[in-house]
Amino acid sequence: MPVGLLRIEGLSKRYGRDALALDGVDLSLAAGEVIALIGPSGAGKSTLIRCINRLVEPSAGKVWLGDTDLTALDGRALRRARRRIGMIFQEFALVDRLTVMENLLSGRLGYVGFWRAALRRFPQADIERAFELLEQVELAGMEDRRADALSGGQRQRVGIARALMQTPDLLLVDEPTASLDPRTSRQIMRLITRLCGERGLPAVINIHDVPLARRFCRRIVGLRQGRIVYDGPSDGLDEGVLTAIYGEEEWDAPAESEVEAGDEAPV
Amino acid sequence: MTARTWRRPPLIADARLRWGLSVAVVVYLLLAVSSLEVNWQRVLDGLERGADFARALITPDFTSRSEDILDGFLESLAMTFVSTAIGLLLAIPVAVGAARNLSPLPVYLLCRGFIAVSRSFQEIIIAILFVAMLGFGPLAGVATLAFASIGFIAKLLAEDIEAMDPRPLEAIRATGGSLAKTLHWGVMPIVLPRLVGVAMYRLDINFRESAIIGIVGAGGIGATLNTAFDRYEYDTAAAILLLIIVIVLASEYASGFIRGRLR
Amino acid sequence: MPVYFDDGQPVWRRRSPRAVLLTWLGWFVAVAVLVTSWMFVSERTIWIFVTDAPSQGADLVSRMLPPDWAYTATLLRPLWDTINIATLGTLLALVFATPLAFLAARNTTPALPGVRAAALLIIVASRSINSLIWALLLVTIIGPGVLAGILAIALRSIGFIGKLLYEAIEESDHRPVEAIVASGASPGQMRLYAIAPQIAPAFAGISVYRWDINIREATILGLVGAGGIGLELIASVNVLAWGRVSMIFLLILATVLLSEWVSARVRAAVT
Numbered sequence: 001m002p003v004g005l006l007r008i009e010g011l012s013k014r015y016g017r018d019a020l021a022l023d024g025v026d027l028s029l030a031a032g033e034v035i036a037l038i039g040p041s042g043a044g045k046s047t048l049i050r051c052i053n054r055l056v057e058p059s060a061g062k063v064w065l066g067d068t069d070l071t072a073l074d075g076r077a078l079r080r081a082r083r084r085i086g087m088i089f090q091e092f093a094l095v096d097r098l099t100v101m102e103n104l105l106s107g108r109l110g111y112v113g114f115w116r117a118a119l120r121r122f123p124q125a126d127i128e129r130a131f132e133l134l135e136q137v138e139l140a141g142m143e144d145r146r147a148d149a150l151s152g153g154q155r156q157r158v159g160i161a162r163a164l165m166q167t168p169d170l171l172l173v174d175e176p177t178a179s180l181d182p183r184t185s186r187q188i189m190r191l192i193t194r195l196c197g198e199r200g201l202p203a204v205i206n207i208h209d210v211p212l213a214r215r216f217c218r219r220i221v222g223l224r225q226g227r228i229v230y231d232g233p234s235d236g237l238d239e240g241v242l243t244a245i246y247g248e249e250e251w252d253a254p255a256e257s258e259v260e261a262g263d264e265a266p267v
Numbered sequence: 268m269t270a271r272t273w274r275r276p277p278l279i280a281d282a283r284l285r286w287g288l289s290v291a292v293v294v295y296l297l298l299a300v301s302s303l304e305v306n307w308q309r310v311l312d313g314l315e316r317g318a319d320f321a322r323a324l325i326t327p328d329f330t331s332r333s334e335d336i337l338d339g340f341l342e343s344l345a346m347t348f349v350s351t352a353i354g355l356l357l358a359i360p361v362a363v364g365a366a367r368n369l370s371p372l373p374v375y376l377l378c379r380g381f382i383a384v385s386r387s388f389q390e391i392i393i394a395i396l397f398v399a400m401l402g403f404g405p406l407a408g409v410a411t412l413a414f415a416s417i418g419f420i421a422k423l424l425a426e427d428i429e430a431m432d433p434r435p436l437e438a439i440r441a442t443g444g445s446l447a448k449t450l451h452w453g454v455m456p457i458v459l460p461r462l463v464g465v466a467m468y469r470l471d472i473n474f475r476e477s478a479i480i481g482i483v484g485a486g487g488i489g490a491t492l493n494t495a496f497d498r499y500e501y502d503t504a505a506a507i508l509l510l511i512i513v514i515v516l517a518s519e520y521a522s523g524f525i526r527g528r529l530r
Numbered sequence: 531m532p533v534y535f536d537d538g539q540p541v542w543r544r545r546s547p548r549a550v551l552l553t554w555l556g557w558f559v560a561v562a563v564l565v566t567s568w569m570f571v572s573e574r575t576i577w578i579f580v581t582d583a584p585s586q587g588a589d590l591v592s593r594m595l596p597p598d599w600a601y602t603a604t605l606l607r608p609l610w611d612t613i614n615i616a617t618l619g620t621l622l623a624l625v626f627a628t629p630l631a632f633l634a635a636r637n638t639t640p641a642l643p644g645v646r647a648a649a650l651l652i653i654v655a656s657r658s659i660n661s662l663i664w665a666l667l668l669v670t671i672i673g674p675g676v677l678a679g680i681l682a683i684a685l686r687s688i689g690f691i692g693k694l695l696y697e698a699i700e701e702s703d704h705r706p707v708e709a710i711v712a713s714g715a716s717p718g719q720m721r722l723y724a725i726a727p728q729i730a731p732a733f734a735g736i737s738v739y740r741w742d743i744n745i746r747e748a749t750i751l752g753l754v755g756a757g758g759i760g761l762e763l764i765a766s767v768n769v770l771a772w773g774r775v776s777m778i779f780l781l782i783l784a785t786v787l788l789s790e791w792v793s794a795r796v797r798a799a800v801t
Contacts, residue, residue, distance in 0.1 A: 053712050083714035093709035097727040101273055106723050110714025117719050120275045127273050144276050159709075166713055299614040303680075309673035317671045342574070345567035352564050387786045388779070389750045391662065395767055400586045402579035405571045479662045482754065486574070492663065493754075496670050504667070508659060515658040 005031045005202055006052070006170055011061030013047050013226075021047045023226035025061070029170075032200040034193055036213035036234075039223035040246050045206040048223065049172045052204070053085045054078060065170060083110035086163030088192070090175035092155040094162075096148035100139065103147050103158050104130040107165030126165070133161040137191065153184035160192060164199075171196060171203035177212065185209070189216045210242070320501045327509055328502035332491070336507060339488035340514075343477040346408045346487055350477075351470045353409070354416025355462065361417055362424035363454065368433060378421070385418025390476045394485040405486030412473045412480075419472070420465050424458055431457050467522035474518060478511055594776035601777045605762060609781060611676050612758035615751065616744035616789075619683025624737055627688045631695035637707070638699055638721060653696070656689025661747045665756035674755035682756055683744050691740055698732035699725060734800040742793035749782045 006029040013022040022044045029035065037045050050056035052063050054070060063070040065084065073081050086107070094103050108126045109117055116122065134140050137157040142150070147158060156176060163171060173192060177185035189207075193216045196203045207213045213220055214234045222230030222237075222245035229244045230237070243249070279285040329336065364370050364378035393414055397407040436453045481489025488507060495504040632638045634649035665682035672678055702725055710724040752760025759778060766774040 055708055055712055079714040079716060081714075082712060085712070087709065087712040089705065089709055091705055093705040095706045095710070095724055095727050096703075097730060098723070099276065102275065102723075106710055106715070107713050109710065109716070109719045109723065114716065114718045114722070117715075118722055124272070128271060130273070131271050143273060162709075162713070172712075295617075299618060302610065302614065303676050305675060305677045306673060309675075310677065313672040320667065320671060341570065345570040348563055348567040349571055383787075384783075387746075387783050389746060391750050391753060392763070392779070392782070395763075396590065399590055399767075400583045402576055404574050404576070406575040406580065409571055475658070475660055479660050482662065482666070486571075489663075493666065496666050499670060508663070511663075512655055512658040516654060 005029055005066060006204075007062075007064040008048075008052070009062045009064070011048070011051055011063065012059050013044070013051055013056060014059045020226050022051065022058070025223075025226070025228055027221065027228065027231070029202045029204065032196075032202055033219060034196050034203045034205065034217055035219045035221055036217035037204055037206045037221050037223060038208065038210055038213050038245065041208065043223040043245075044226040045208075045223055046174055047226075049087075049174055049204055049206055052170075052172060053082050053087060079110055083166055084169045086166045086168035086171045088156070088159050088163050088171070088173040088176050090178045092152075092159045092179070094147040094155055094158055096146070098147060099143065100134070100145050100147060100150070100158050101130060101143040104133065104143075104162050104165050107162040110166070130161070130165060133164055136195065137161045152180050153188065156180060156184075156188050157191065160188075160195065164195065168201065171201055173203055173205040173207075175206050175208065177207065177209060185212060186215075193217070210237070316499070316501075319499075320505065323501035323505040324509075326502060327506035328500075329506045332495070332500075332503050335491045335494075336488070336503070336510070339481070339491035339507075340510065342405050342408075343474065343481075343487040343489075346405050346412060346477045347470060347473045350409045350412030351416055351466060351473050353413040354420055354469065354473075355466055357413070358417045358420035358424060359458065361421035362428060362458070363450065365421055365425040366428035368429055368431075368436065369449070369454070378425075382418045382422050382425070385414055386422065390415050391480055391483055394480040394483050398484045403484040403486075408477060408480050408485035408487055411485055412476060415476070416469050416473060419469055423465050424461065427457055427461055428454055464526050467525060471515070471518050471522060475511075475515060590772060593770075593772035596773065597777040597780055598771070598773035599777065601774045602781070605759060605778065605781055608752070608757075608759040608762050609785065611679075612748045612752075612760075612785070613745065615676060615679040615683055615756075615758050616741060616748040619680045619748070620687055620737065620741045620744050622680065622684035623687035623691055623740070626684070627691035627695060628733075630688065630692045631699060632721060632725075634692060634696040635699035637702070637704065638725060649692075649696075653689045653692040656685055656687075657693060658689075659686065661686035661744075662750060662754060665751045666754045669755045674757070676757035679748060679751040679756035679758055682751060683748060686747070687740050687744060690743075691736055694736045695729065695733065698729045698736075702728040731800045735797045738793045738796045742789050745789040746786050749785070 006027075008025055008027040011022055011025040011027075012020055014020050025044075025048060037048065039045050047056055051058040052065075052070065054073075058071055061071070065081065068081055070078075070081055095106065098106070102120065105120070105122050105126060108122055111126075112122060131140075131143070134143060137160055139154060139157055139161070142154070147155065150158065156179075159176075171192075176188055176192060180188060189205075189212055192203070192205070195201070205213070205217065214237060218234055220230065220232065220234050220237055221228055222241065224245050230241050277285055279288065361378050361381060364374045365382055367375055370378070390411055394407060394411040397410045397414075401407045401410060431453075436449065439449050439453050477487040477489070478492070479487075479489045481487040481491070482493050484490070488511070492504060492507045495501075495507065630649050630652060633640070633645055634653060636646070639646040639649070661682045664685045665678055668678040668681050668685075672681075706728070707720060707724040710720045715723065748758050748760075750760045750763075752758045752762065753764045755761070759782065763775065763778050766772075766778065
């Protein structure tokens with residue numbers, strides 16, 4: 001296996017005295033690689049990506065981003081490392097009462113001091129970058145809208161732009177479509193993978209929707225009860241693999257989301 | 268392309284209103300602060316007494332005036348219980364009178380007026396009047412706290428009654444029910460469960476207030492506290508203050524417990 | 531047709547026998563406490579004075595009417611002081627209560643042990659003691675006057691505002707907090723960007739609410755020498771100038787109703 005940009009070695013996590021949420025996960029990501037992390041709920045997908053940027057403290061194992069061991073960092077050094085990792089959330093996690101622009105600029109907080117942040121005096125380059133990103137996520141002209149005045153799809157696009165404001169080296173995406181309707185879900189997934197492709201930005205995308213994962217990511221990692229049970233190309237996801245990940249189920253019967261995802265409307 | 272700038276949109280969009288308000292606030296603050304008449308020499312002299320009080324808080328004296336303290340607290344507690352009970356009993360008819368869906372307009376206005384007056388004045392102001400009428404002592408305190416409790420409880424209950432579903436009420440009236448029947452079947456089921464919670468809440472307030480109305484002679488621990496401060500007996504005063512804090516905390520805990528059990 | 535129940539049929543009762551017993555016990559204790567309390571109060575009451583109360587009351591009312599309208603001119607300055615005591619006291623309390631609330635809230639308190647307990651202790655102590663008692667204390671320390679009143683209002687309000695504010699902080703949504711932390715923001719920036727906007731409406735509402743209460747409380751601080759219109763009140767009571775007293779009451783009533791109206795308007799606007 002080639003030495004990747006992101007390397008996870010023997011990562012484990014135990015919450016209190018419960019069973020292991022992650023059990024010795026090894027995973028490596030090459031530069032520019034976008035992978036989908038699938039698995040049943042409770043499999044540890046969310047814990048895994050939160051262990052990468054230490055929103056959750058791993059119990060054992062190492063996470064390397066380039067030459068940095070993220071698990072060894074603390075305080076200021078950890079914040080500097082977090083600047084390099086953008087994150088997109090399931091329920092958008094925007095600050096509702098701030099404007100779209102303020103939400104975008106909050107992606108630069110790691111780069112400015114307390115008072116500049118308090119007075120909203122961000123460097124001109126940050127402002128210009130924010131305007132560019134607003135255009136790229138098709139929210140041009142919305143900078144002074146309050147975040148809670150937007151629709152779900154628009155909110156997620158603000159979330160994407162906020163993550164990209166960090167000019168990250170790695171993108172973590174946690175169920176980006178779980179709060180969205182099927183059509184918006186596809187648009188958001190297409191936007192994320194396109195923006196990653198343009199930047200050569202590697203990303204780990206948690207997603208419970210297998211057809212979406214299949215469609216937008218070439219490499220799929222399947223997680224079950226804290227262990228990786230599949231790591232391979234999306235066209236290798238056959239019935240046997242899905243059973244290994246999710247357990248027994250009639251995989252041929254068309255599920256609701258599959259029907260909707262199956263015929264793509266020309267947008 | 269020219270550099271695009273961005274500033275946070277102001278809280279108040281209308282520029283004239285924004286500036287007008289800002290100027291008004293600044294002018295008011297300047298006037299208010301400049302009109303303060305402070306004798307700084309006296310303040311400086313007092314710092315030493317302040318340090319005395321801080322020391323007294325660490326070494327409170329419960330014993331020298333233990334009889335006065337015990338007596339004052341017993342009186343406060345007795346006043347609290349009696350006044351809350353009287354307040355509860357009298358608040359119910361006032362609440363019914365102050366509910367627009369039950370009472371004719373004159374009664375409604377009278378009861379609402381009573382509630383407004385009872386709530387607008389501090390307990391201690393009422394206490395001055397009752398002391399003038401009833402003489403010094405805990406009875407004036409009981410009257411004061413009961414008067415304040417009526418307004419407080421009646422307002423809460425009246426709001427509950429007004430918020431109730433009108434249909435059962437109409438149903439009772441339609442069957443030819445009298446006012447008494449309306450109250451018993453339509454109003455009591457709404458008021459009674461609330462009564463315990465409100466009573467616990469008001470019990471707490473009445474105790475706190477009973478600690479101050481003694482300052483104007485209406486009984487309770489306030490008189491003892493006032494004397495202690497007058498004589499600069501900070502260690503005794505500190506003991507009383509600490510006891511007040513403990514009792515308030517205990518009653519808050521107890522009322523939280525009881526209300527939790529009743530739910 | 532009447533319905534018959536078989537012997538084996540369960541009979542429904544509202545409460546279990548144990549609960550019935552406890553309820554009766556509770557009532558018994560309550561009545562016993564009440565009777566004892568009443569005897570205690572009654573023992574210390576000179577009932578002859580009380581039988582006289584209706585005529586005393588009537589006398590009081592007749593002396594209060596008409597209010598001494600001309601006295602109003604003298605009252606304007608104390609009224610201005612009263613409003614300043616409430617307003618400046620509230621502002622001072624906000625300055626201290628805000629950081630205190632962040633130290634007391636579970637989700638924003640620093641990791642240092644003991645900090646949260648200390649913050650909660652300050653809040654409880656401040657809250658339990660009435661502003662009039664704080665004024666009593668401060669007047670003996672720094673002398674009578676408006677400053678003692680401002681500090682008394684501030685000392686009482688710190689706990690009130692601190693408690694409501696830290697509850698608001700604890701109720702705030704943690705998801706934006708997580709997102710801001712994930713971007714590499716410092717703890718201070720996180721409070722500024724993720725928490726402050728969420729609690730802003732609560733902050734404004736609590737401040738105005740407390741200001742409204744403080745107007746009410748500031749009217750009486752003069753009774754113990756801490757400035758404001760209460761000074762005139764106690765002076766008039768002491769010389770039995772009941773016409774002046776009723777004038778002061780009217781002015782207090784008007785001020786309190788006005789501040790209540792302002793407070794209600796502002797709170798309706800921010801929520």
